[in-house]
Amino acid sequence: MRDARIVSRRFDIPQIHTIEVARNHGAYEKLHWAFALSSDEIITMIHESGLRGKGGGGAPAGDKWSLMPLNDSRPSYLVVNCDESEPGTFKDRQIIVKDPHLLIEGIILTCYAINAHHAYIYIRGEYAPFQQILQTAIDEAYRAGYLGASADGSDFALDITIHRGAGAYICGEKSALLESMEGKRGHPRLKPKQKECEWYFGNPTLVNNVETIASVPFIVYDGPMAYRAFGTAKSPGxxxxxxxxxxxxxxxxxxxxxxxxxxxxxxxxxxxxxxxxxxxxxxxxxxxxxxxxxxxxxxxxxxxxxxxxxxxxxxxxxxxxxEDTDMVEALKNLLEFYRHESCGQCTPCREGTGWSDIIVHNILEGTASSTDIDRLLQLSRTMNGQTICVFAPAVSMVIDSFISKFRDEFEAKLRKDL
Ligand SMILES: Cc1cc2nc3c(=O)[nH]c(=O)nc-3n(C[C@H](O)[C@H](O)[C@H](O)COP(=O)(O)O)c2cc1C
Ligand code: SF4
The missing domain is CATH 3.10.20.600 (Ubiquitin-like (UB roll))
Structure with missing residues (x-):
């Protein structure tokens, strides 16, 4: 396996989170060069690189950027998703703690390309200590003139504001995130029939993950083909x-x-x-x-x-x-999380996560009946494809996989041999 470090290439440099050290290692050095490019040229580079969104869905970033209207009378926004509440996922936090100036530079390039003059970073509530590091870096970038009325001496104005979430996993879903930013309950919105950008207070908005945006400087400065030199044809980078x-x-x-x-x-x-x-x-x-x-x-x-x-x-x-993991306990652990985090709008999700948790609890306690494993599978089917967001179908996929692959462990609990 060869070394492949794009986003983390400066992580090991001591004090790289400070603007002084980041600048000594190339941060913001080529911004003025990028400002000579047009929006279309930068968006084309993102398309050509094959960059895929790193927040979980893997959507081609170039396609999403192209949905942003470049000459709209309404203001456009970039929202960087740093909600990062999925168990097992803790990568975005590395970027904001270790190399926040990489993210800020990515935000500047992205906003310039989509003609947005205000970016928000929606950060997970529990990341308060990391938010401080990010805010300090943003303040440094303002003082150095990379943000504000005239970014890097250009006629491009940009502000960045951090918006802190309050600990709900569902607020990582992009439309729930925007609802939350609008001061409402974090409920996912109904999906439009056709592909379109997101909307923040009715204004065109691009939502991308932290790591997606942190990949942008490499693609713009080193070129899309340098990015494609890593990865596979369909999953580049x-x-x-x-x-x-x-x-x-x-x-x-x-x-x-x-x-x-x-x-x-x-x-x-x-x-x-x-x-x-x-x-x-x-x-x-x-x-x-x-x-x-x-x-x-x-x-x-x-x-x-x-x-x-x-x-x-x-x-x-x-x-x-x-080998010693109890797979029934492992599923129970996940189900407690899903049950707690379902936003409750859709009946199959609200009821399905609750009842699945109860059934697996009963299996563990030895109080389930012999038909409960199949009842759990049936319940899981009702959660698939009938809800506003993909939270419930994902839970369904997880339940199915645990039971189909480790059914013997569930059955052994019913027989009380485990
Ligand atoms: C329940 C749920 C939670 C999500 N949480 C996050 C998250 O914490 N961070 C994130 O970037 N995307 C999250 N997403 C995906 C976002 O909805 C969105 O697709 C993503 O932020 C877009 O950025 P990307 O195209 O750069 O990946 C979540 C989606 C769902 C359904
Ligand atoms: S699927 Fe679940 S989390 Fe998603 S909108 Fe419906 S109830 Fe909320």
Whole structure:
């Protein structure tokens, strides 16, 4: 596996979060050059790079940017999604703590390309201590003239404001996030029939993940082909994969798309903790279907491969489980989270997450009936495809994967042999 560091390339430099050190290592150096490009030229570069959104869905960033009207009478906005509340996912926090000026530079380039003069960073409520580091970097960028009325001496004006969430996972979903920013309850909106941009107080808005935006400076300065030199044809570039659970070295390590999952776990994660055997891996944050050890052995870390395995790359946050893991307990743990975090708008989700949690609780307590496993599968089917957002279908996929792959463990609990 070759080294592939785009977003994390400055992470190890001491004090890189300060503007002085960041500038000594190239931050903001080429901004004036980028300001000589047109919006279309930058958007074309993003298209050509094949950059895919790193917030979980993998949508092509160029397509989303192209939905923004460039000559609208209304103001346009960029909203950077730093809600990062999915269990197993903790990569965006590395960017804001270790290299906040990379994110700020990405925001400046993106806003210039989409003709937005105000960007918001929506940050997870629990990230208050990291927010301070980010705010200090933003203040430094204002003082140095990269933000404000005349960014880097150009005629482009840009302000950045941090908006703190209040601890609801669903506020990471882009339309719930915008509702929350508008001062309303964080409920996902109904999806429009045709593809369009998002709307913040009725104004055209682009929502992108922190890491997506932090990838922009490399693409603009080094060129789309330099980005495409990493990864696969359909999943180009790199991702800050996170690894947690039963490994020797949990953490966040950038790798190019397409590398082998096991090679990643062994090289970066240091292998399974205590030399035990692998039992299962949740590949892309808690909302992706679990893989067995055999499946993990054949998996590569890219969107297409994991989709073909009826799971998903998601955020790339891998949760590794060793041979001693109780899979019924593991599912119960996830279901408590989903039940707590369902926003409650859709009946199949509100009721389905609650009742699934109760059934698995009963299985663990030995009070479930012999038909409860199938009842759980039935319930999970009702959550798929009938809701406003993809929260419920993701829960359904997770339940199905745990039961279809580890049914013997659920049955053993019913028989009380485990
Ligand atoms: C329940 C739920 C939670 C989400 N949480 C996040 C999150 O914390 N951060 C994020 O960037 N995207 C999250 N997303 C995806 C966003 O809706 C959106 O697709 C993403 O921010 C777009 O950015 P990208 O195209 O750069 O990935 C979530 C989606 C769902 C359904
Ligand atoms: S699927 Fe669940 S989280 Fe999404 S809108 Fe419906 S109730 Fe809310």
């Amino acid at each position: 790199t991702l800050l994969f996170a690894i947690s659970g039963h490994v020797e070295r949990p953490g966040v390590y950038e790798a190019e798309f397409g590398v082998s999952m096991m090679e990643y776990i062994n090289r970066f994660g240091g292998g399974i903790k205590g030399g035990k055997k692998l039992k299962a891996v949740i590949p892309g944050g808690a909302s992706t279907a679990v893989l067995t050890a055999e499946e993990a052995a054949g998996a590569t870390l890219d969107y297409e491969t994991l989709q073909s395995m009826r799971s998903a790359l998601g955020t790339g946050g891998m949760i590794v489980m060793d």
